[in-house]
Amino acid sequence: MKIESKDTDVESLLVGSYFHIPRFQRPYSWDDENLNDFWDDVIVNQSDDYFIGSMVVYRKDKQQYGVVDGQQRLTTITILLCVIRDYFLRNGSQDLAEGVHQLVERKDRSNKNEYVLKTETSFPYFQEYIQKFNEDPELNIDIQLEERNLKNAHNRFNKLVGSVVNSIDQDASIKPEYKIDLKVEKLVNLRDAVLNLNLIFITLDNEDDAYLIFETLNTRGKDLALTDLVKNHFSKNLKTKGDVDHTKIKWSSMLDTIHNSSSDISSDNFIYHFWSSRYEAVPLKKLFPKIKKDISKSKAKDYLDALVSDSKIYRSIHEENFEWSKNESDVSDSLYALQLFKLSQPTPATMSLVRSYKDKIIKYKKLRDTLSAIEKFHFVFTAITSSRSSGGISAMYSSFAIKLFNCSESQAASDLISEFVTKLRDKRPSIDEFKVAFREVVYTNKNSKQKNLVRYILEKFSLHYSYKYPVDFDDLTIEHLCPQEKIGQGEWLESSVGCLGNLFFLDQKMNGELDAKSFADKKKILRERGYSLSEFVANSNSWTPDLILKHADKMAEVAYSEIWKI
Template sequence: MKIESKDTDIESLLVGSYFHIPRFQRPYSWDDENLNDFWNDVVVNQSEDYFIGSMVVFKKEKQQFGVVDGQQRLTTITILLCVIRDCFLKVGSNDLAEGIHQLVERKDRSNRNEYVLKTETSFPYFQEHIQKFDDDPELDVDIQIEEKNLSNAHIRFNKLVGSVISAIDNDASIPEENKNQVKIDKLVNLRDAVLNLSLIFITLDNEDDAYLIFETLNTRGKDLALTDLVKNHFSKHLKARGAVDHARLKWESMLDTIHNSSSDIASDNFIYHFWSSRYEAVPLKKLFPKIKKEIIKATAKEYLNSLVSDSKIYRSIHEPTYEWSKNESEVSDSLYALQMFKLSQPTPATMSLVRAYREDKIKYKKLRDSLSAIEKFHFIFTAITSSRSSGGISAMYSSFAIRLFESKDSQEASNLIQEFVTKLRDKRPSLEEFNVAFKEVIYTNSNSKQKNLVRYILEKFSLHYGYKFPVDFDELTIEHLSPQKNIGHDGWTESSIGCLGNLIFLDQKVNGELDIKGFLEKKYILNDTGCSLPEFILNTNEWTPDHVYRNAEEMAQVAYSEIWRI
């Protein structure tokens, strides 16, 4: 590997070269904090020959370079130069504006206009909305995360440079006739401060060396991202042939699927769960070396296709409205419950199950029953008893996921699922543990963190007993039979008032009629309006904390032995 380096500055760099941000690079990601730090270092605390570090590139053609390290800084500098250029135009200094634009866009040896900095991932937004000189954008652009970051940087620098110009307008000590020239002088100083930034320019001979350097630089840095490293690895093995870069398009399709989800999912976690649902459970920090070893040139295309297809599966298990039909509502309901429980442990298993269903290895009923078993297990194990696993649960899920992925036919898959469900059943906490924890689930106005769980439980009981309501479940409210105003009186505490044994579902109209009436009056109104009530409540004429806890115990028995029985 041949490496050359030299000391230079930004102006020399932009005057003599063209730069291309290759497809393995991460998107532009600087936020306001990064931009403010850059502005303060370069402009506010201006000093001669300010050093901004190194920039690593590889040779493409004569004076054409691909950027390995430094693309965030180079993109930021280009945006700031474009803002300064546009400000020169606003103060009527067209020559200075055109002078700066020569560092953004100029003619190549074939006399064709070419941008000095070219990027694929944000094309055409970066070119049309930022780099373009004194002309309106001609293309509509689909705004994604990178485009939003570029737009934010452009807006931020416009405000910062604008504040410098506004300060001159507001300075009464400057004669009005001199203010425009002072603005021009200030913009020239700002331009020169940017162009005089010094750096070390490191050049590699070829693109293959660039992949290795990119990986090395990023594995040693604090900004390590599994997604970036895996993208780089695929780019190394799947070179573009012809005008269409299929690998890049597939990779972007995968990221779009993940990033456009309404659920809070990340590409690093997706790749981690993808691997642990198919091949091996490896800690996230140790995963890339494993991927690098397993994915070679001969298999890279197959692996990338699998990532693309699994990204839709991953999104569908985290976003129950994505790619599930009304006829599959029982599956999406179970997936929603698992998200409400805030679980990641079952993800490899749920991915593998949905994948097997999508590939027609298992039927809908098998998928529905399997996900229901996971939901029921974690309701008892996680949501209620808050049991802790030493790692055996995660290992069980990953092992099952991999074996299901490797299964040859539907019969083998069915046997594996039956064995897996049996393991879930055997790992359930005891009824005694469940009973104690169930009575500790509470909901009051001042303690509402378990409200969604309470609604979930009340809905399951309503469905189990076939309770009738005049509106959909989403429109029902939670009613405290003994009202919350009783807390601190006659033995009532927040725990007994908020206990599940004291809670029922009502529609808003009836709930308003009950207000804070006494128990017997409430019961009379509920009977009179035809509302469904638990048998325990129907058979008693008084309501004390003891009644609440006894009702909760009966509910716990039904929950454990019937509703959430695996």
């Protein structure tokens, strides 16, 4: 591998070369914090020899280079120069504007205009809306994540450069006839500060060396993620044939599926769970070497196709309305519950189950019942008793997922699932542990962390007993049979007033009507208005902290032995 390096500055770099951002690079991703740091370093605290690090490229032609490391900085510098160029033009300095534009676009040896920085991932937005000089965009472009980041950077620099220029107009001590010249002088200083930035320019001989270097480098401001490394590996092993870059299209499709989700999911976690649901449970930090070793050129296409397919499955298990029909609502409800419990451990198993269902290895009933078993297990194990696993639970899920992935026959899959559900049943905490923890689920206005869990529990009890309400279910709120105002009065503590035994569903209008009523009057009015009451409440003549805890214990017994029984 031949490597050349030299000290240079931004102006020398842009005057003498053309740069191409290859498809294995990740999209532009700098946010306001990165942009503000760059502005402060370069403009606010500028010095004659400010160093911005190294830039690594590989040679494509005599003056053409592919960018390996430095993409984010080079793109940011180009955006800032375009903003400075446009401000020169607004202030009547056509020559200075055109001078800056020579560093953005100029004629090549064939006398054809060519942008100094060309990028595939954001084409044509970057060219049309930022690099183009003194012309309106001619294309309507669908704005994706990268385009939004580019637009944000462009807007941010417009504000920052504008604040420098506008400070001249706001200075009453400057005579009007001098203001244009001072504005231009400010812009020249900004331009020179950018062009005088120093860097080390490292050149590699070919693209293959670039792929190797890319795996070990970080870009300034954003470390390389697993997604970047895996994308690079696919690009290396799946070369483009013809005009259509299928690898880029498939990879973008996979990322769009993940990034467009309404749930908080990431591409790194998706790849991690993809792997542990199919092949092997590997710690995230050690996963890429494993992927690099296992995904050879001959296997790369199949792996990429699997990633694209599984990205939809991954999104569907985190987003209840994605690719689930009304007839599959029981499945999406169980998956939603697992998100409510804030769980990642079952993800390889749930991915593998949904995949087997989509591939018609298992039927809907089997998928529904198994996900329900996982939901019921984690309600007891995680949501209520907060049990801690030493790692055995995660290993069990991944092992099951991989075995199910390798099942090609329905009977084998069914037998495996039955064995898995039995393991879940055996790992449940005891009824005594559950009852103690169930008492400690509390919801008040001051202690609302468990509000969603409480609503989930009350909904399950309502369905189990077929409780009736005179209003739509969505209009019901969590209310306290003994009102919260009593907290601190005598024996009434937050732990009893907020306890599940004191909570029930009610609409807000009715809650206001019951506010000052006695316990007996409340029961009478609720019955008259069509509200269902639990048997314990209906048979109670008074309402005390002790009775609330006894009610909670009765609820816990039903929850453990009936509603969430596996």
